[in-house]
Amino acid sequence: MNLLDKDLVSIQEVRNMVAKANKAQQEFAKFSQESIDQIVYAMKEAAYPQAEFLGQLASEETGFGKWQDKKIKNEIASKAVYDHIKEMKTIGIIHEDQEKRIVEIGTPVGIIAALIPSTNPTSTVIYKTLIALKSGNAIIFSPHPNALKSILKTVEILNKAAVEAGAPEGLIHCMTIPTLEGTNELMKRKDVDLILATGGSGMVKAAYSSGTPALGVGPGNVPAFIERSANVHEAIEKIFSSKTFDHGTVCASEQAIVTEACIAEKVKEEVKRQGGYFLVGEQLAKVIAVMETATGGMNPKIVGRSAQDIAKIAGIEIPKETKILLCEEKRVGKHIPFSKEKLTALLAFYTVEDWQEACELCYCLLENGGLGHTLVIHSQDETIIREFALKKPVSRFLVNTPSTQGAIGLSTNLAPSFTLGCGAIGGSATSDNVGPMHLINIRRMAYGIEACKETKETEELSNIDIEAIAQLVIQSLKQKNN
Structure with a gap:
């Protein structure tokens, strides 16, 4: 041709x-x-x-x-x-x-x-x-x-x-x-x-x-908040099972871990224990260099790739058991690759002082490319869970479950779907799982109701001249008396 x-x-x-x-x-x-x-x-x-x-x-x-x-x-x-x-x-x-x-x-x-x-x-x-x-x-x-x-x-x-x-x-x-x-x-x-x-x-x-x-x-930039009451081992296990599922190609997969300072070291140790590897120095710089194209979009060469594949592309050595590559990040923005959607084995890691600050940070992350999509919380505190849910601009707020599996209805009772609406705030016509x-x-077929008949009868009665009727009654009584 x-x-x-x-x-x-x-x-x-x-x-x-x-x-x-x-x-x-x-x-x-x-x-x-x-x-x-x-x-x-x-x-x-x-x-x-x-x-x-x-x-x-x-x-x-x-x-x-x-x-x-x-x-x-x-x-x-x-x-x-x-x-x-x-x-x-x-x-x-x-x-x-x-x-x-x-x-x-x-x-x-x-x-x-x-x-x-x-x-x-x-x-x-x-x-x-x-x-x-x-x-x-x-x-x-x-x-x-x-x-x-x-x-x-x-x-x-x-x-x-x-x-x-x-x-x-x-x-x-x-x-x-x-x-x-x-x-x-x-x-x-x-x-x-x-x-x-x-x-x-x-x-x-x-x-x-x-x-x-x-x-x-729209795109997903899913934050996963690990609150201080969470079972840390289970939380990391679920995050990793989601992020490694098909090497993170589902838009509902986690893009950042957010946790509180009081448990941050415990969370980091659990991350390492389960196959996470924190990038620093030259290794981090080399991975960042291959994360995006010149225009700031995701580099297709690393999409849906394993941690080992990404390391090879970036030209770095990592432990053989590594499942996820992480970067301790403090910033959020269009020019901060780890703060954006990454459909691959990469995660950002943020530390905050309390759940209120986590709330603000998660909002910023969503605003950076995931409004209306999905957010995950790992917590045993129902009050905080509800407060978090009330303030987040997402269509799916998932609790103690892997984000990928939860959003598509595999580990939750949400409708099984591969088109996840993001609502008006995310530029979508629906917030549902389509x-x-x-x-x-x-097409709605609607029958007339009796209220219409009653209204008509009331209107007819209101048109009657009450004074004229009264005069007729009086005249009739007078004639009768005479």
Whole structure:
């Protein structure tokens, strides 16, 4: 293919896909809830056994994370998501309030444009396909070019299962020639009804600027506060299990440990005991040098990498048992790499005097790139936990749990999801873990109520001339007496 024509071919491919998806979705919109549920079940059954294969494929193609953890994410995206949504009513009459005489009717949004990142490619595709079809929609994927092969394979598996279960041909698509021009065409196409964007802040901003309704998620810069009453061993164990999960590629993974001075040494010793290594001097300088690009963005060469990989890239020696590289930091700002989001095996470490100062510091960290996303606290003091929760601009406030697993609904009862809303403060249209109910329109049928009749009768009575009636009564009595 002539590289000069790649953008044009990509745009035409998108136009063809939208036309086919539109036709298929109009047919799919007539399906019953039972038929839709059978198709969603078939896709889950097809994807779940392929979790390991797809995890390996994604890890090999992108170089990000660990295939073992990508397998787990694929299992969550298929089975856990399915188990959560299988009983949902999304099409037709979904709720009826007999007392208030209101009937809610679910209708599909239509065609969904789904933007997929390279950090979590296969799991995000599985999850988005399940929730899109569960709500009666068609879906077209714009894949990250660095994860094209694994995304296309995932779409192939899901589409085959859907069609064999009775779905119309053309309901699920994926761009095979991903370009910026093609993605812009997809987002701005008039027949596309909603954008479901997962990825970097630039991508999400483009989605919201497209003119098409969008659900996007911003970056996470998750602080984890270890308060003095916490079980320190368990807190570090949970933070490390989250931060090392797929080498930190989930945006809900912890980015900084914040703890109080009275337990700081104990926390640091526990960090070291469990595989943390504090960088200082020249080692720290060399790691900082490879953390970001010239424009201040995350360096893709270290995203989703192990501590050993990062050390090798930076040209430093670290102990073999090292799981996480840490920097004792005091500052927060756009030019302080450790105070920002780091989707890899790097953590900042802050020490404060008390929980009030921790509250202020966590707010600053969130303001530095994670507003509306997630915050974690490890504490046994319910009063402080509640005070902290009331003051933090986040959509998920997690207590005594790993942030990654807690935010996506694995270690909490939150809805299993790979699109985590950040609310208005984070530039998102929702603060929820996005699911099928975010991908439907609800038509409300409301009956007139008796109060209207009573009001009308009262108005009619108020129009009666009381004095005239009184005169008639008096005249009638006089005539009777005479």
